Amino acid sequence: MLHSTHFSTFKVLVFICLSFLTLNSNNTAKAVPFTKVILDAGHGGHDFGGTFGLTYEKHLALDVVRRVEIYLKSQGISTKLTRSRDNFISLPRRARIANAESGAIFVSIHFNHARSRKAAGIETFYHTKNKNSLKLAHMIQSAALYKTRANNRGVKKGNFLVLSKNNRPAVLLECAFLTNSSDRFRALDPEYRQRIAEAVAMGIIKFRQSN
Structure with a gap:
């Protein structure tokens, strides 16, 4: 695993400043201060x-x-994982874990898959149930593109149960397509996964600092 030394504090600050200048004008909802990040694998x-051979999402x-x-813990941000090992957690339970945490x-x-092997890139989903979900989605999507230079598939509405049953600001990030050879090659690279992780953290930090 690459260490957080690759995640330069200076680069984070530069990204945050630049992102505020280019933030989509539709993202006008004020971010609610949060006390914990629920991370859902x-x-x-x-x-x-999604699978491809012995590659499992x-x-x-x-x-x-x-x-x-x-990384978030190194920044003093409290986290909770819906699962920390290779075990099955139902979708309703994942949403309940978030709903049980006030201020989360x-x-x-996720990693994507499609019938067409040409499909590639990163996309972030949100649900309209919480007005701040769209803002969080844009911040994470923007950070992911900044860190990876991957194909931008955009921020989209999604009716996934972990989002629709979630009362908190909630997003679902698809990091790459396992059915696309180039995306799969990147997904299997620990450095790419580190960049994705850094991007998620950057988006979360920017969301916390937004007003």
Whole structure:
């Protein structure tokens, strides 16, 4: 695993400053201060998620979540994982974990797959249930593109249960397509997963600092 030394504090500050200048004008909802970040690694246990050969989404998602947790904790930000090992957690339970934490935000990490092997890039989903979810989604998506230079598939509305049943600001990030050869190569690279983790942390920090 790459260490947080790769996550330069100076670079974070520069990114945050630049991002405020370019923030989408539609993101006008004021961020609610949060006290904890719920990190959700998609799938787990018998639910492998997207697969390609012996590449399993559930493992990659958990790896990214652990990396995000390490950095956020180093910044004094409290975290909670919906799963910290390779076990199955139902979708309703994941949402309940977030709803049980007053003042939390929720970030779910996934790796994508599609019938077309041409599909590639990063996309972030949100639900309209919480007005701050869109703002958080834009901040994480922007940071992910900044860190990886991946194809921008945008910020989109999604009716995923972990979002629709979630009362907190909540987003779901699809980090790469395992069905695309180039994306898969990147997803299997620990350095790429570290960059994704740093991006998630950057987006969360910017969300916390926004007014």
